[in-house]
Amino acid sequence: MAAAVLSSCSKAEETGVQTAENAERYCMNEQLKKSTAVADVHYTPITEQILLPGKVDYNENDLVTFRSLLEGTVSSVNFELGDHVRAGQVLATINSTQIQELYQQQRSFQNEIASIRKQIESKRELLKDGMIAAPELRESEHQLANARIELDRVQQILRMYRANGQGSFQIVAPKSGYIIQKNISPGQSISADEDALFAISNLDQVWVMVNIYASTLRHIKVGDPVRVKTVADPDRLYYGKIDKIYNVFDDDEHVLKARVVLENQNMQLMPGLAADIIIDKSSSQGNAYAVPNSAKVFHNNKEYVVVYKDDCNLTTRRITPIASNEEVTYVKEDFGPGEKVISKNALLLFEQLNP
Numbered sequence: 001m002a003a004a005v006l007s008s009c010s011k012a013e014e015t016g017v018q019t020a021e022n023a024e025r026y027c028m029n030e031q032l033k034k035s036t037a038v039a040d041v042h043y044t045p046i047t048e049q050i051l052l053p054g055k056v057d058y059n060e061n062d063l064v065t066f067r068s069l070l071e072g073t074v075s076s077v078n079f080e081l082g083d084h085v086r087a088g089q090v091l092a093t094i095n096s097t098q099i100q101e102l103y104q105q106q107r108s109f110q111n112e113i114a115s116i117r118k119q120i121e122s123k124r125e126l127l128k129d130g131m132i133a134a135p136e137l138r139e140s141e142h143q144l145a146n147a148r149i150e151l152d153r154v155q156q157i158l159r160m161y162r163a164n165g166q167g168s169f170q171i172v173a174p175k176s177g178y179i180i181q182k183n184i185s186p187g188q189s190i191s192a193d194e195d196a197l198f199a200i201s202n203l204d205q206v207w208v209m210v211n212i213y214a215s216t217l218r219h220i221k222v223g224d225p226v227r228v229k230t231v232a233d234p235d236r237l238y239y240g241k242i243d244k245i246y247n248v249f250d251d252d253e254h255v256l257k258a259r260v261v262l263e264n265q266n267m268q269l270m271p272g273l274a275a276d277i278i279i280d281k282s283s284s285q286g287n288a289y290a291v292p293n294s295a296k297v298f299h300n301n302k303e304y305v306v307v308y309k310d311d312c313n314l315t316t317r318r319i320t321p322i323a324s325n326e327e328v329t330y331v332k333e334d335f336g337p338g339e340k341v342i343s344k345n346a347l348l349l350f351e352q353l354n355p
Contacts, residue, residue, distance in 0.1 A: 026353055027312035037344035038308050039292045041335045046285040049278050049325035050219055054210040056230065056273040058201050059261070064174055065181070065196035070161065072096030074188045075168060081182040085173040085200065090162075092171040092184060092197075100167040102154055109151035116144040177202035180271065206262055206269045208240070210277045211255040219281050220245070226260055227278040230269065234276075238262050238269070242279075278326050288322050288330040295341040296329060297350045306342040306349045307335070314342070316353050 028036065072094040079091050120140045126132045157163075162170035181199035184190070190197065208228050212220055222245055228238040244259040260277065262269060296319070297304045307315050319331040342349050 025312060026314060028314070028349075032345065032348075033311065035345060036342060036349070038340045039295060039343035040340055041289050041291055043287055043335075044290050045287050046323050046330045047325060048281040048323060049327075050216050050281050051326060052210050052212060052216065052277045052279065054208050054228075054260075054275045054277045056269050056271050056275055057207045057209050058180060058203075058271050059205050059207055062177075062205065063180075063199055063201045064177070065199040066171065066174060067192065067194070067196050068094070068171070068190050069192050070094070070096050070098045070169065071191045072098070072169070072189070074184055074186050074190060077184055077186055079179055079182070079198075081179055083179045085176065085179060087173055087176045089173045090170050091173055093168055094171065094190065095168045097167070099158070099161065099163045099169050102158055102163065103165065103167070106151065106154045106158065109147055109154065113144060113147045113151060116140060116147060120144060171197070173200060175200055175202075203264055203267060203269075203271075206264045206271060208260040208262060208269075208275055208277065210242070210258040210260060211253060212245070212258050213255055217256060220258065220279060224279055228260060228262065228275050229278070230273045230275045232270075232273055233268065236268075237278075276326075280325075285323060285330075289333065289335050290328040290330055291319060291341055292328055292343045293324070293326075295343045295346050297346050299350070299354075303329075304350060306346050306353065308340045308342055309338055314349060314353060316350055 073096075075093040075095050077092045078089075079085055085091065120137065123132055123137045123140055127134060127137055162172060164170075177200040179198055180201050180203075181196065183195055184197040210226075220242060222242050224242045226240055226242060228240060229236060240260040240262050242258050243261045246257040246259070249256055291305055295305050297306065297316075303319050303321065304316050305319055307317050317333065319329070319333050322330045322332055324330065
């Protein structure tokens with residue numbers, strides 16, 4: 001009996017870790033319980049994962065860019081990059097000689113119409129007196145109709161550009177959404193052949209563009225479920241699937257691009273954010289207990305977990321990893337009914353159990 005006790009003490013001293021048999025009874029207090037998390041341990045098929053880099057991008061099917069069809073000089077700009085704008089909102093005012101020419105054309109057609117009307121009235125009187133023939137009156141009426149068509153065309157253009165009598169026109173938001181590109185500022189000269197002045201997207205839905213390397217291409221197909229996490233919030237996962245694989249390698253990055261479409265209701269997925277895309281990969285290694293990676297404690301080059309049954313029944317257990325992925329580690333050890341692991345404050349409790 002004495003030899004058995006000495007043997008047990010010798011093993012505890014060798015590992016520096018207390019086992020369930022030699023651990024002193026320890027109970028979590030209420031304050032510690034509030035900040036401690038407990039996780040279930042499931043016996044599941046071993047699943048490996050592929051981790052691929054990517055980037056949050058705009059939904060190109062929802063992207064609207066604006067180019068001016070008229071030349072001019074920017075008088076004022078009423079928005080900034082990232083602003084939310086409403087459809088029809090005035091975004092900028094442009095001074096334009098082309099608008100002035102359109103107003104001149106409008107006045108010219110108005111004067112021409114007034115003159116032709118007088119001619120028609122006069123010719124109608126002359127027709128009654130037999131001084132002219134009817135075709136001559138019809139010719140003037142035809143000229144009046146053409147002048148009205150040209151006046152209506154010019155006025156429609158002025159309304160389309162929201163022109164005013166000062167020789168300027170307004171640029172309005174074609175749809176509601178966020179300003180995601182801005183290439184316009186006061187004093188700038190613009191023309192029809194320049195780059196887009198701005199772009200709008202509502203960001204309710206974004207694309208995550210995934211970089212697929214040639215070595216991993218065989219493991220990925222359209223429809224595969226994925227999990228996405230960004231550098232801005234690495235603890236949060238967004239769930240989606242491979243929506244499209246672009247079957248052309250990118251010349252600059254030497255990768256194949258794939259697309260994941262994600263809903264962006266909380267506006268946390270901002271275009272430009274770097275992201276990691278996690279894709280499950282089938283494995284033939286069988287089943288094992290899966291321990292959350294956050295539950296692992298490293299001590300003397302070995303890995304442990306704190307096993308939880310209740311607040312006063314906690315023990316440490318050494319684990320032997322079989323495989324792992326971004327979320328869990330599969331271990332050789334078994335877990336009994338009702339056994340869970342500490343997934344938050346594991347190191348703190350490990351130290352309390354092994355002073």
